[in-house]
Amino acid sequence: MAFIGIMFLALNLRAPFTSLAPMLSQIMDDLSLTGPTAGFLTALPLLSFALVSPWAAAISRRLGLYPSLLLAVLLIGMGVVLRSMGSIFPLYLGTIMIGAGIATGNVLLPVVVKLNFPARISIVTSLYIFIMGAGSTLSSSIMVPISKFDVTMLNGWQFALLFNLIFPVLALLLWIPEVIKGSRKGGVRTSESQKEVTTRQLLKCPVAWQVTLAIGLNSFTFYSLAGWLPTMLGDIGYSDTQAGYLYGLLQFATMIPGLVLLPFLSRSTSQRWLISICAVSVFVALVGLLSLSQYAVIWVVLFGFANCATFIIGMSFIGLRTTSAAQAATLSGLSQSIGYALAATGPSLVGYFYTSTGTWSTSLVFIAIVALFCALFANLAARDQKVLERQHS
Template sequence: MQDLKIIDQLDMKGQTNAGSANKWGNRLNLELILILLGILFIAANLRAPITSVGPVINEISDSLSLSPAFVGLLTAIPLISFALLSAFAPRVARKTGLERLLLYSLMVLALGLFTRSVGNVPLLFIGAALIGAAITVGNVLMPAYIKKTFPNKVGIVTGMYLVSMNLTSALAAGFSIRIGQVSGMGWQGSIGIWGILAVVSLFIWYPQVKKSPVITAQGKRTSSKALWKSSLAWNIAVFMGLQSLLFYCLAAWLPTILQSWGMSPDRSGWMLSFIQMAQLPIMLIGPILAARMKDQISLVWVTFILLMLGLAGIIFGKTSFVIPSVISIGISLGLAFTLAMMFMVLRTKTTSESAELSGMSQTVGYIIAACGPPVFGALFSLSNNWYVPLALLVVSAILLLVVGLTSAKNRYLSE
C-alpha cells in the first residue's frame, strides 16, 4: 500500500503525529464522533458492492443472457482497477488532499452502483469499472487517514475500520436475495441499493473536506528495481494474490454452486456471509499474534489446514457440512489476509521498503486475483461441473502454503 508515503508527506507539511495526538488524545466531542462515523461509513462501502453480486449472479446471467465466464468479469473488473490504479491514488491525493479525494471517490462509487443496476450490459460493466476505481481510493487512502488523525489509537480505529468493512460485506451477501425480493426490483435492487449507502456516506464525510490543507509536497521515491528482483518480495506478492483469488472466487461463485446443489438462493447468500463473519475475530487478534512471533510459519500452516478442511467439506459433503466448512474457510482467509498485510511490515526494515513492497504486492496480487472469477466460470463452462473449478481453489491453497512458508521466515528483504 502507498499509505506510508502519504503519511511521510503529511508529516513534512506539519501534520505531525504529535499535533494530531494533542488535538484528539484527551477529548471525545461531536467533531471526533463525526470523523469516526465517516471512517466507519467509508469502510462499509469497500466490500459490500462486490459481495452483493455473488448471490444474484445467476439472475444477472439469465436476465442479460451472459455466459458464466463473462458475468464473472463483474467481480474481476474491480480487482483489475485495484491493480492498475492503486499507485496513482497517493499522487492524486498529494494534489487534492486525502479528505477531498475520498469524497470524490464516494461520488464515483454512488454513480457506479446506480449505473451498474440499470439492467443494460454495457452500463453493467461501466458501473463495475467506476466501482473498482472508487474502492481503490478508499483501500489505499483510509489507512493513511487513520494514521494521520489517530496516531495514538491506530490499532483500535483500524480494528473498527476492518470490522465495519467485513460486517457490511457479510450483510450484503446475506441479504442480497432478500433485498431484491422485498424491493420488487430483483437483482437490480440487490446490487443497486448500496448506492444509497454511498450517498449517505458522502454527506457524513463532507464535513472533513474543509479541515485539512491540500498537500503538494513531493516525496522522494525509492527505486523499486531491486525489489522486483527479490524472490522474497515475489513470494509475498503471490501470497497476497492467492489469498485474494480464493476470497473473490468464493464471493462470486459459492452461492451459485450451493444453489445448483439444491440450496435456496437466500440461504446460499448467508453461507457467504458466514465466511465474512468468521473473519472478523481473527482480523482483530491476528496482527497481534503475528507481531509477537519470531516467525509466522505456524500461522501459515493453520491457514492451510483450515482452508483445506473447508474446501474438502464443500467438495465431498456438498451442502451436508456447509456451515462448518464455510466457517473454517472464513477463519483461514481472515488469517491469510492478516498475514499478507503483516508480511509487508515484518519483512522490511524501513518505511520506504515497506511502501515499495506494499505497492508491488498490491499490483501483482490483484492481477492474480482478477483472473480468478472469470477463469473459475470458464472452467465450469468447459467441464459442466463444479469439481474442476473447485480443484483450482485446492491448487491455489497448496501454492498459498508454499509461498507462505517462504514469506513467514524471520528475515528481511535487504538480507
C-alpha cells in the same frame, strides 16, 4: 476522528461489489445477458482493482491522501447510481467506476492506518476488515428482499442495487468536512523516500514479493471458490435455497476473524504461527469440501474464516514490513494490483476446468494447490524483515 473515518470508508470496500451476485439472475433476465456476458460483469471489479491499484499511490501524491480517499468514495457513489439505471452501458460503466473507487480505497486505507495508528496496525486492520465483512454481509443478505419492493420507474434489481448508495453517502458525511478543513494529517508528502520508493525497486525485493504473493494467492482462492460455490453446491445435491444460505454463510464467516483475531494480534509480536495455521486451514477446508461434501456447512465456514484471517494478517504486513508511508503506499499498490490480477483469472480457470472435465474435483484440487503456495508465501512474509532493508541499511 481518523478511526471513525477508516471504519466508514471500509463499509464501501466490499458491499457494493458483493451485492451484485444475488441480483445477477434478475439482471440477466431483464437485460437479456448471456452467461459469458454476465460472467464478464462480475469480473470487471477485479480487473478494475488490478488496473487502478498501481496508480493509487501516484494519485495520493498528487492530490493528498484524504482528497484521494474522498475521490474514491465519490467514484463508488457515482458508480452505484450508474449501475442502477437499468441499461447495459451504464451497468458496465458503473461497475468499472465502483471497482476503481474500491481499488483506490483498498490501496490507501493501509496507509492511513500506518500513519494514524503505527503501534496498532494489526488491530486496526483487523477491525476495518471486520467492518468490510459486515457491510458485505448486510448488503448481500438484503438485496433479494429489497428487490421485491414495488418502486415506481425502477425494476426490483435497480432499486436493490441503488440501496448501496447509503454506504458512500455515510462515508462522504465524514470525509468531506476533513477535506474542506484542509487536513493534511496522513499526507504522503513528508518523506524523502517518497521520491525514492518506486514499484521497480520493490519488484527487486524478496520481501515485497512474499507479501504480494501471500495476499494475491489468498485472493485467488477466495474469488475462485466464492464465484462458483452456489453452482458447485447445486451440482452435488444441494437445493438452490440451501446453496444460497451456504453462500451467505460464507460471507458471514468472513466477518468473524476481524473480532476473533483481536486478542491474538494485540498480544503477539509475531504473526508467523498464526498466519501459517490460517493459511493451511484454507487448504484443509478445500480438501474437506472435495472429499466430504455432505459436511459442506463445516468446510464453507472454515474456508471463509481461515481465508479472511489470512487476508487480515497479510494486509497488516503492508504496514509492518515498511518503514514509511511512501513505502506502504507503493507496496499496497503493488500487492493489490498483482493480487487482484491473479484473482481475476481464478473464476475463469475454475470454469474452464469444470467445462473440460464435467466435474468440480479438478477445480477444487487446483484451488487447494494454490492455497498451499499461499501458505508458503504467507509464512515467509511473516518474518520480521522490512522491504528495501538491505538497500537502506
